[in-house]
Amino acid sequence: MALFSWLIKYLSKEVFPLPTRMFAFVCLVFLLFLPLLTRDPYLLRILILANIFAVFAASWDLLSGYVGQINLGHALFFGVSAYASAILNLKLGWPPLLTVPAGALLAVLAGLVVGVPALRLKGPYLALATLALPVILMGVVFMFPGLTGGELGISGVARLAKTRVAEYYFTYFLMVALIAIIWKITDSRVGLIFHAIREDEIAVRASGINTTFYKLLAFCLSGLFAGLAGGLYAHFMRIAGPATLEMVTSFQAVIWTIFGGIATVYGPVVGVFILVPVMELLRLVPEVRMLAFALILILVLRFLPEGIASWVQDRLEKECPRCKARNAFTRRQCRVCFAPLENG
Amino acid sequence: MLANIFVMGLLNGCVYALLAAGFSLIFGVGRILHLTHTAYYMLAAYIIFHLVGAAGVSPVLAVFVSVLATTIGGVLFYRLLIEPVREHETTVLIMTLALAMFFQEVMLLIFGGHFRGVPAMVGGFTTIWGVKVTYQYVLSMVTIVFVLAAVWLLLSKTRLGIALRATAQDREVANLMGINVGLTATLAMLIAVALAAIAGAVVSPLYVLEPAMWTHPLVVVLAVVIVGGMGSIKGSIMAAFILAFAETLIVFLVPNGAFLRGAFSLFIMLVVLMLRPEGLYGVFFEGER
Numbered sequence: 001m002a003l004f005s006w007l008i009k010y011l012s013k014e015v016f017p018l019p020t021r022m023f024a025f026v027c028l029v030f031l032l033f034l035p036l037l038t039r040d041p042y043l044l045r046i047l048i049l050a051n052i053f054a055v056f057a058a059s060w061d062l063l064s065g066y067v068g069q070i071n072l073g074h075a076l077f078f079g080v081s082a083y084a085s086a087i088l089n090l091k092l093g094w095p096p097l098l099t100v101p102a103g104a105l106l107a108v109l110a111g112l113v114v115g116v117p118a119l120r121l122k123g124p125y126l127a128l129a130t131l132a133l134p135v136i137l138m139g140v141v142f143m144f145p146g147l148t149g150g151e152l153g154i155s156g157v158a159r160l161a162k163t164r165v166a167e168y169y170f171t172y173f174l175m176v177a178l179i180a181i182i183w184k185i186t187d188s189r190v191g192l193i194f195h196a197i198r199e200d201e202i203a204v205r206a207s208g209i210n211t212t213f214y215k216l217l218a219f220c221l222s223g224l225f226a227g228l229a230g231g232l233y234a235h236f237m238r239i240a241g242p243a244t245l246e247m248v249t250s251f252q253a254v255i256w257t258i259f260g261g262i263a264t265v266y267g268p269v270v271g272v273f274i275l276v277p278v279m280e281l282l283r284l285v286p287e288v289r290m291l292a293f294a295l296i297l298i299l300v301l302r303f304l305p306e307g308i309a310s311w312v313q314d315r316l317e318k319e320c321p322r323c324k325a326r327n328a329f330t331r332r333q334c335r336v337c338f339a340p341l342e343n344g
Numbered sequence: 345m346l347a348n349i350f351v352m353g354l355l356n357g358c359v360y361a362l363l364a365a366g367f368s369l370i371f372g373v374g375r376i377l378h379l380t381h382t383a384y385y386m387l388a389a390y391i392i393f394h395l396v397g398a399a400g401v402s403p404v405l406a407v408f409v410s411v412l413a414t415t416i417g418g419v420l421f422y423r424l425l426i427e428p429v430r431e432h433e434t435t436v437l438i439m440t441l442a443l444a445m446f447f448q449e450v451m452l453l454i455f456g457g458h459f460r461g462v463p464a465m466v467g468g469f470t471t472i473w474g475v476k477v478t479y480q481y482v483l484s485m486v487t488i489v490f491v492l493a494a495v496w497l498l499l500s501k502t503r504l505g506i507a508l509r510a511t512a513q514d515r516e517v518a519n520l521m522g523i524n525v526g527l528t529a530t531l532a533m534l535i536a537v538a539l540a541a542i543a544g545a546v547v548s549p550l551y552v553l554e555p556a557m558w559t560h561p562l563v564v565v566l567a568v569v570i571v572g573g574m575g576s577i578k579g580s581i582m583a584a585f586i587l588a589f590a591e592t593l594i595v596f597l598v599p600n601g602a603f604l605r606g607a608f609s610l611f612i613m614l615v616v617l618m619l620r621p622e623g624l625y626g627v628f629f630e631g632e633r
Contacts, residue, residue, distance in 0.1 A: 070434060120621050124377055124574060127437075128566050129617045132610035139607045251441065258438045291449035297442040298425060305429035 017335050019316040019328050020309075024266065027273075031172060035165045044168045050276045051171035052232045053256065055178045057268030059225035060253040062182055065263035066191065067218040068198030069118065073130035074253045076114065076137060077107040077223045079245035081230030086154040086240035087147065096160055100231030107227025108220045115219030119212060134245040141242055153241025160235040171232060178225060183265045185221065194218060198263075226253075259300060261307025270309040347473040349589070349596050355481065355550065357588035358488040362543040363561055364568040364580040365495060366536035372512035372575030373532035376426065377437055380418075382558040382565060383444035384537050388414040388544030389553050390451050393462050403465045411541040418537030419530060427526075444558060451555040460553040484546040491542055492581065495535070499577065508532055512575050563606045564591070567613035573623030582624060587612060 015021045031047065060074045081103035088099040114133060118126055141148045148154065161167045185191055193214050196204045205211050234240040243249065253268075260271025278296070282289040304311040317326045318341060320334035327335055334341060363382060370378045388410045395406035421443060429435045464480040471477070499505040510518040511528045519525045551557070568587055572579025590612060591605045598604065616623060 064434070070437075117618055121617060124371070125570065125617060125621060127377070128570050129614060131566070132614050135607050135610050136614070139604065251438075254434065255438055255442075258434055262432075262434055287453065288449070290445060291453065294442045294446040294449060298439065298446060301429060301435050301439045301442070302425050305432045305435045 017328060018326060020313050028176065035168060039165060041164045044164050046277060046280050048164075048168055048171045048236055049233075050272050051168075051175040052229050052236065053252070053276060054175050054269045054272045055232075056226055056229035057253045057256040057260075057272050058179055058182050058265055059222045059229065061257045061262060061265060061268045062186065062194075062225065063218050063222035064254075065257060065267075066186055066194040066198065067215060069215065069218065070123070070127040071114075071130045071222070071250075072127045072254065073114075073133040073135075073250050074222075074226060075245050075247070075249035076130075076134040077110055077226035078230035078233070078249060079134060079137065079240075079242075080110045081107040081227035082234035082240040082244040083141070083148060083154070085231035085234045086157045089157050089235070090154060096158055096231075096235045100228060100235065103231035103234075104224050104227030107223040107230065109223075110227075111219040111221075111223025112216065114223075115216045118219065119215060131247070131250070134250060135247065138242050138245045141245065149241070151242060153239050153243075155239040155241075157234055157238045157240065159238065160232065167236060171236070174228075174232070178228065179265065179269060182225060186265055190214070190217070195263075255297065257307075259297065259307060261310035261313075264307070264309060267307050267309045271307070274308070345596065347475040349592050351472075351475050351477060351481075352596075353585075353589040353592040355485065356592060357585035358485060358492075359543050359547055360561065360564055360568055360588050361492060361581040361584035362488055362539055364565045364572070364584050365492065365577050366539035367565050368569050368572070368575055368577050368580040369508070369512075369532050369539075370529075370536040371569065373508055374430075374529040375515075376430070376529075377440070378426075378533075378536065379437065379440040379562065380421070380443045380447070381440075381536065381540050382562040383447040384414050384418050384540040385544035385547075385561060386451065386553075386555070386558040387417070387447055388541035389462070389548040389551075389557070390455060390460075392545055392548045393455075393460050393553055396462055397460075403463075407545045411538060411545055414541035414544070415534060415538045418541075419534050422530065422533045422537075427530075444562075448555045448558065455555070457555060462548040462553065464549045480549050484550060487542070487546050491539070495539065495577070498535075504531065560606055564588075564609050567609040569623075570613045571616045571623055573625040576623070576625040579623055579625030 011025070015025050034047070035044070056074075056078060059077070060071065063074075064070045081100075083103075084106045085096070085099040085103035088094045088102055089096065094102070114130060118130065121129055142150055145151075159167070161170050186194065193204065193209055196209075197211055197214060201211055230244065233244065256271035256275055257268040258271075259275060260269065261267030279289075279293060282292050285292070300308060316329055318329055319326055320337060320339055320341060322339040323334060323337040325334060325336040327341060331341060333339070363385060367378060367381045370376055370381070391410035391413060392403075392406045395401040395409060396403055401409070425443065426436060426439060429439060464478065466479045466483055469476050469478040499509060507518070507523045507528050508531070510521065510523060511525055511532075515525055518528075564587060568583045569580055571587065572581070572583030587609050591609060594605055594608050
């Protein structure tokens with residue numbers, strides 16, 4: 001009961017006054033009740049993949065958007081966890097509830113392995129060094145076909161849940177929870193330090209903050225969330241193959257995030273839920289599918305370089321000049337401190 | 345065998361050097377990781393294929409037209425698409441990648457995914473140490489060396505070269521010295537795309553043409569600029585030959601080595617990054633904000 005009244009209070013104070021949060025809330029409720037309307041397995045499949053990829057993209061945003069450590073090899077975490085989950089499931093017979101966290105822990109380890117050498121590198125050097133790692137791991141995967149299945153990958157992994165609808169709800173609630181956690185992290189003191197490291201690392205160090213620790217923490221957290229997504233992906237697709245390590249997978253996370261809006265957490269989620277269905281729609285015209293995708297990307301980035309979610313938010317909301325709280329564009333007075341808002 | 349490796353390595357080295365010099369120039373002057381770079385190389389080769397094959401234009405004219413058209417296209421796309429979003433680093437990254445994908449898909453639609461070839465401009469061959477060396481190979485090689493020498497002269501002896509190098513070293517101070525930084529970046533892009541187009545033009549009779557032919561050189565060029573040091577053209581040329589010979593050795597000596605060549609370049613890049621993060625001749629942009 002206390003939880004319920006807290007929820008009502010939270011919604012009326014923090015969600016309903018802002019049009020973008022209202023929209024996100026409506027979308028979440030709609031997705032929650034969607035299986036009541038349709039149980040089309042193909043539609044649910046697209047949405048399940050979107051749920052998984054939303055976590056994957058948000059984890060890239062946490063590391064590269066917030067901390068500014070541009071990671072072009074994010075597929076490393078995804079692939080490590082996908083392979084680990086698949087191997088643990090098939091060779092040791094662990095259920096998905098154990099293999100996914102175990103895979104994610106391995107991805108955290110991978111985050112440390114990448115993070116420690118990455119401390120020495122900056123900007124484009126870091127971006128290109130990370131680009132190489134999944135490619136090299138792919139070579140290793142091909143070298144041990146007995147364990148990893150070589151080019152074919154490991155198939156026959158256990159299902160995430162018994163039915164499609166159960167899988168949908170499982171990934172849906174996990175997505176909402178994980179995105180909320182990532183959002184809370186970026187909203188906390190740690191998130192503030194992440195922001196500061198991106199803007200000026202030397203100044204942060206001069207303020208007595210151990211930037212090495214926070215950068216490694218970012219790599220580990222990002223690895224954890226990307227790893228969870230990777231494990232879920234292996235169990236949902238029922239296969240862990242070299243495709244999870246491909247450069248395309250890394251760049252997809254970047255594309256979704258930039259498309260939605262970098263360093264926002266909701267940006268990558270919006271990007272995934274727009275681009276994944278669009279890519280499925282484009283399957284209707286297979287010859288020009290990639291062409292249309294590239295064109296959409298070019299046009300959106302050219303005219304909305306900060307991403308589609310950030311652009312919409314700037315149109316629907318304005319920031320209070322005094323207390324920096326966000327307000328709906330219709331308001332004359334700030335909803336927190338009652339300072340007058342200029343209309344413009 | 346050794347002579348074979350030497351001949352192939354020399355050619356690959358020259359092509360990578362030409363591509364990496366342009367990539368390095370535009371990174372140094374414009375601070376742009378220009379992932380479309382090798383797509384222009386593919387584009388130039390395809391334009392020559394079309395002009396010589398379907399339109400029946402003479403090969404020499406085709407080379408000039410293709411280099412000119414690609415360069416104009418490259419500068420236009422830079423001004424229209426990349427420059428307006430320059431402030432957003434990651435947006436530029438994805439924009440240039442999307443542009444490269446766009447070119448690949450357009451070529452795929454027009455010419456299909458078949459492997460194509462362009463007839464040699466000059467026929468005949470000679471034998472050196474038991475290896476067949478065509479005159480086309482010699483011609484391509486001489487062209488590349490000539491172009492690289494011209495770039496070096498341009499950068500070291502002319503006013504434009506000084507402006508380019510000054511902007512690469514420090515944008516703000518170059519601006520204070522009265523250098524039009526935006527224009528300089530555009531000119532750097534022009535030179536870079538022209539170099540990529542020339543590389544595409546000289547290899548078109550020697551390599552196999554396909555729409556995805558830009559991806560492998562891109563990976564190698566990224567490794568080359570890291571190994572040589574970002575923004576250093578001298579380092580890029582040295583590293584291009586090192587990586588080209590390493591790659592050719594792998595392809596010739598390791599069974600199925602052709603699959604490993606990209607990974608091997610990246611591995612060398614990683615080793616260099618760990619031992620010497622700024623590359624062989626790199627400048628460390630430590631003070632930059």
